[in-house]
Amino acid sequence: MSAYILDVAMLPGGWARAVRVSVDAAGWITGVEPDAAPHPDDQHLRGIVIPGMANVHSHAFQRAMAGRAERGGTGDFWRWRDVMYALAARLGPDALRAVAAHLYAEMLEAGYTAVAEFHYLHAAVDDDGPRCMSAALVDAAADAGIGLTLLPVLYQRAGFDGGPLAPAQQGFALDTARYLALLDALAAKHNAQMTTGVAFHSLRAVDAAALNEVVAAIDDDTPVHIHVAEQRREVDDCQQHLGARPVQWLLDNQPVDPRWCLVHATHTDPGELEGIVSRGASVGLCPSTEANLGDGFFALEHFEALGGRWAIGSDSQVCIDPTEELRWLEYGARLQAQRRCIVSSAQAPHAGARLYRAALAGADGLLGRRVGAIAPGYRADLVALDDRHPLHAGLDGDARLDCHVFASPPRTVRDVICGGRWRVRDGRHEHIDALAHAARSVQGAFDA
Template sequence: MKKLHFAHALLPDGWAAGVRITVDDQGRIAAVDADMPADGCEAHAGIALPGLPNLHSHAFQRGMAGLAERRGATEENFWGWRQVMYRFLAVLDPDDVAAIAAQAYVEMVESGFTSVAEFHYLHHAPGGGRYGDPAEMAAAIGRAAAESGIGVTHLPVFYGFGGFGGGAPEPGQRRFVTAPDEFQRIVAASRHALRDLPDAMVGVAPHSIRAVTPGTLAEVVDAAAAVPIHIHIAEQQREVDECLAWSGRRSVDWLLDEMPVDGRWCLVHATHVSAGEVSRIAASGAVAGLCPITEANLGDGLYPLPAFLARGGRLGVGSDSNVRIDAAEELRLLEYGQRLRDQMRNVVVSHADRSTGRALCDLALAGGAQATGRAVGRLAPGHRADIVMLDPEHPALVGRQGDHWLDGWLFAADGRAIDRVWIGGRAVVERGRHLLRESVRRRFARTMRRLLEN
């Protein structure tokens, strides 16, 4: 048992002072007690928050961050970016993926993300040949997760086809296309490969409606039982148009008509949705997986947040392409996009005198925990001891109290507001730096030099 003591902490019931958190040998919170002396504890003068779950990541894409920011000869949108991404991933081997993912995860942890849902579609060898172990690449993700300490929900991706209704895949998709039976072998092997990661969850991710057929999607969903199910949906208007042409229905309507969408599901992006679809997502209990930095970078569009929240919709945030990795920035940009569109402030808050920073954190903690299918997002017994500690002396936080700390962190601070991070009760960040930052960065640098020379 380990006992941590914090000057202040955000508990499920609100702010508390003199908080003692007892962590068991499995990294779970055994007890939380407020108004306690620090005697016999490892004492910290900071502000403890539950670590944020990152509900959508493609870790390898951290290696191409900033490499698609010049105008090309073809279309300047998501589809043009995707071609750059396909060229980048074509040569990556498992060690490259482990090196890039470790860098991404260290940056996530330093920014306040303590768990990640890894939407993993890079299954096969360069050219599409099969590895002897179907979980070769999942194991690379597992090595990166173990090194960084981040909690993992691994989501092997089912990618069956290159377009709506069973279109042929294009050459750039050879490393991820599988038949449904091969996919089930990848899922089983991934479970085995990640068995030693503390409290890891393995879910499934049908890539998108355009990458499945109704029959193969049903097969994947039926086999998933109680685990998280994530899917990209309606990220681009073109995808919705193609779905309409194929089925006569919009993407989200099609999914909700055809599949038993419920609280296990995370609909990633869901950017282009009608008023009816917004209501239906909220009523389904599924989480909307919003990725504000990537959606801005790719020119995707803006989610209709006020209508969704008015219907009690659940949401979380993800770093997706990892072009920037910063938990506070994702939440800030989520709010700022809505402000720019609607020409108003404090959009996510429905009641007067409530804090926008608190509302954003509450939404992302609850929705992120639900989407990752792990006991995270609350400083409460039975949950993982994933704790982010803010520095109360940071210029954006000093002299404040309660929810003003969250507003200061999300809207006014830089990355140095986070002093320490524990994951599963284990210290991984001290004075703002991951304990393995230098060695992970050196290996990442060697990998990137070699990749970019070729």
């Protein structure tokens, strides 16, 4: 049992001062008391403290190619994918662990405290391949101290026509029985900082029979993630082969509900958006990646007007900063609408604060653990923002959070507690130098 005293904290009911947060040995919040008198053993978190952000969509290995596919010739999404396949083919478990551990430490420094890892590098050359690659990610998350929801991905065919996987895709493949066996093996490793869910790469990579078999095999509270409608070509192919747009097909054929994360959902029509809202599913938006890949822009303003749930992800890892993802979302919508402050309303006038709270709430249920609030029963994931920069002078509450989201100076995240453990102090992760050294050496091998 430990306790923290927070100068100013964002609680579910609003901002509060002198908040005493009690945490049990496993890292769960057991009590939250505003206007508290500190005890001698309490640890002090200075400045303004907000819940850590959930990153609902990550492919850790792609950090090794971030910024390295920006030349002509990697022009469209499908050419970028070829570059990504070439990297995937060269990654073994040790290299994956090194790249992911450094990435996860960087996520913590940026204020992400939980990550859903959409993992398809099974490299299934033998029976131990999938387990080794999953174990590499579990170990990487433990190295960095971030909360992990590992989502092994089912990936079985090259496209809607049922064609066999290309050689570059073979390492992603698992038959359904081996996939379910992998889930069972990982379930035995669950702890307070690690759990699992299921993921389907996309409707183009998994047929209805396999989808149904896996969905029937999981518990009612297991998160389900799927890439959907990221590219127009995928929408066209789905209509041609399944007779419906991909989001509509999912709504019509699967038990889509609040544990489902529809990743991207870029090319959706108004009826599909209404369907997502009515089922309570969340959309996993990755605006920096969607921009980098030229995917398109999600209909945020319309979805917000419907009361839709959404969360954010770093996806291809070109950007490791939740505030930048949130800015991209709002700015994309502003550029489309030629107006300011798209997500704000009379009830929630502060756009930055509204974006931050919406992303926290939209992730609830997608990670298989309670994250995203400073409240009993949630993970003790606390992010303390530096309040010494002149930009922050005189600001507090939602106005201060607006400034964090829209005008973050460097190193604005000062301290990070994740699962009740202190991981970042004064902007630096406790192991960042060693993890960076290990990641640099494997990166050099890729580039050779």
